[in-house]
Amino acid sequence: MINPVRIAIPIAVVILLAAAMIYLTGGWDGTGGWSGVEGEASTGEEPSARRRASAPPQDPQVAAWKSLVAKNFAGDAACASCHAEQAEAHRRSGHSHTLVPMHQSQWAKALLESAVYKDPRRKQTFQFQGDDKQFVVRDISQPATPAMPVTWLLGSGAHAQTPIWVDEASQRGVEMRWSYLAPIEGIGLTPDHDRFDDYPEGSVECYGRPLDHADVRACLGCHATVTPPPNLPIGEDLIVPNVGCERCHGPRKQHVVLAEQGLAEQAKPLVPLDDPQAAMEVCVQCHRDADSVSPTATAEELVRFQPYGLKRSRCFTESDGRMSCSTCHDPHDAVATDRSAYIARCQQCHQPNSPGDCPQSPAGDCIECHMPAVPWTAGIEFHDHWIRSPE
Numbered sequence: 150m151i152n153p154v155r156i157a158i159p160i161a162v163v164i165l166l167a168a169a170m171i172y173l174t175g176g177w178d179g180t181g182g183w184s185g186v187e188g189e190a191s192t193g194e195e196p197s198a199r200r201r202a203s204a205p206p207q208d209p210q211v212a213a214w215k216s217l218v219a220k221n222f223a224g225d226a227a228c229a230s231c232h233a234e235q236a237e238a239h240r241r242s243g244h245s246h247t248l249v250p251m252h253q254s255q256w257a258k259a260l261l262e263s264a265v266y267k268d269p270r271r272k273q274t275f276q277f278q279g280d281d282k283q284f285v286v287r288d289i290s291q292p293a294t295p296a297m298p299v300t301w302l303l304g305s306g307a308h309a310q311t312p313i314w315v316d317e318a319s320q321r322g323v324e325m326r327w328s329y330l331a332p333i334e335g336i337g338l339t340p341d342h343d344r345f346d347d348y349p350e351g352s353v354e355c356y357g358r359p360l361d362h363a364d365v366r367a368c369l370g371c372h373a374t375v376t377p378p379p380n381l382p383i384g385e386d387l388i389v390p391n392v393g394c395e396r397c398h399g400p401r402k403q404h405v406v407l408a409e410q411g412l413a414e415q416a417k418p419l420v421p422l423d424d425p426q427a428a429m430e431v432c433v434q435c436h437r438d439a440d441s442v443s444p445t446a447t448a449e450e451l452v453r454f455q456p457y458g459l460k461r462s463r464c465f466t467e468s469d470g471r472m473s474c475s476t477c478h479d480p481h482d483a484v485a486t487d488r489s490a491y492i493a494r495c496q497q498c499h500q501p502n503s504p505g506d507c508p509q510s511p512a513g514d515c516i517e518c519h520m521p522a523v524p525w526t527a528g529i530e531f532h533d534h535w536i537r538s539p540e
Contacts, residue, residue, distance in 0.1 A: 214377050214387060221400035222375065228394045228401070231408060236394075238482035243305025244392035248372035250385060251299040251312050252284040256329050265289070266327055266336050270346050273355065275327065286325070288355050297356050299325065300385070303372050306331060307484070308529045311339055314356070315365055317382040322365050326357040332528030340526045371435035375400075397422070397431050397480070425473035432456055432474045452523040458535030464498070465536075491516055 229236030260277045276287045287296040304310035310329040315322040328339040348354035374389040374396040399419030437454035495515040522530040
């Protein structure tokens with residue numbers, strides 16, 4: 150599912166970067182994890198056990214990073230004390246639960262009950278095991294292959310959720326071959342993994358697609374509020390998971406402290422979200438535009454990237470910079486499904502009997518004609534945000 154062209158760096162991290170570099174110098178020379186990341190598995194020992202056995206004591210840079218985050222980030226709960234309406238809306242959104250430790254997820258519990266999954270395109274059967282501390286998958290069709298821990302579950306579940314393993318030190322991982330697919334309300338082949346039917350037995354590829362450092366960074370970067378700098382390991386305790394308030398608004402600890410003193414206005418916004426184009430650039434970091442999609446992407450792939458299409462629409466190019474994603478979507482809430490509300494948004498500009506009115510069906514369904522749902526894969530559809538006349 151992951152096909153990054155550039156790594157999305159959270160605004161929160163950009164704001165902190167200068168300060169972070171004061172604390173964080175040097176590098177991390179960790180090579181822990183599953184030996185098959187760069188070759189074939191050499192032992193039957195589980196990767197988590199080897200990682201724990203070889204893990205170094207906490208590096209001073211790690212402690213410095215934790216301190217930096219604690220001093221600058223307030224957390225969603227602190228924001229909710231004053232911004233209750235927005236916080237309640239955010240809890241309904243997919244952003245609020247888009248990065249969950251696999252062993253803590255509800256889906257993990259369901260998989261442990263079903264116990265196994267037979268790959269529909271390979272002669273493999275995966276077995277799931279775990280407890281409240283770890284979730285592990287085994288390829289029981291190849292008993293000599295080491296088991297693999299599953300670190301994170303990515304995605305809100307509105308369309309899909311894909312599990313990954315991330316080795317903290319080497320910053321490499323594996324995108325699992327199986328995912329939760331909303332259209333079938335259950336487990337199925339991870340989208341785009343039909344390309345990986347052939348694999349070297351005994352390698353990590355038996356579990357899915359290997360992820361290099363850039364893949365892992367792009368993956369976690371778009372599903373977290375903040376992740377550590379590249380010279381630190383990607384540990385669960387170093388990541389602020391999910392797309393929280395401070396992913397878009399920047400670190401706001403100072404704002405919260407001043408608000409408690411009745412001086413909230415003294416902490417000016419770090420990101421000018423009242424500017425539609427600045428706000429849209431926040432969305433673009435992960436939802437992508439022309440600068441961050443593959444030049445070889447097909448129309449079916451491009452439909453996933455809403456800003457890519459919207460920026461090509463006449464509605465956008467002729468709006469004098471007034472149009473952005475939030476013109477139609479509440480950035481705090483779940484994506485609305487009320488078709489009539491979206492049509493009403495269209496008619497704010499395209500009023501009946503006006504020069505901008507639709508000549509074909511002025512009282513019809515604008516979305517059905519001008520932003521149709523396009524099939525992607527595995528029964529998943531996305532609406533085409535390239536608002537244009539139907540072909």
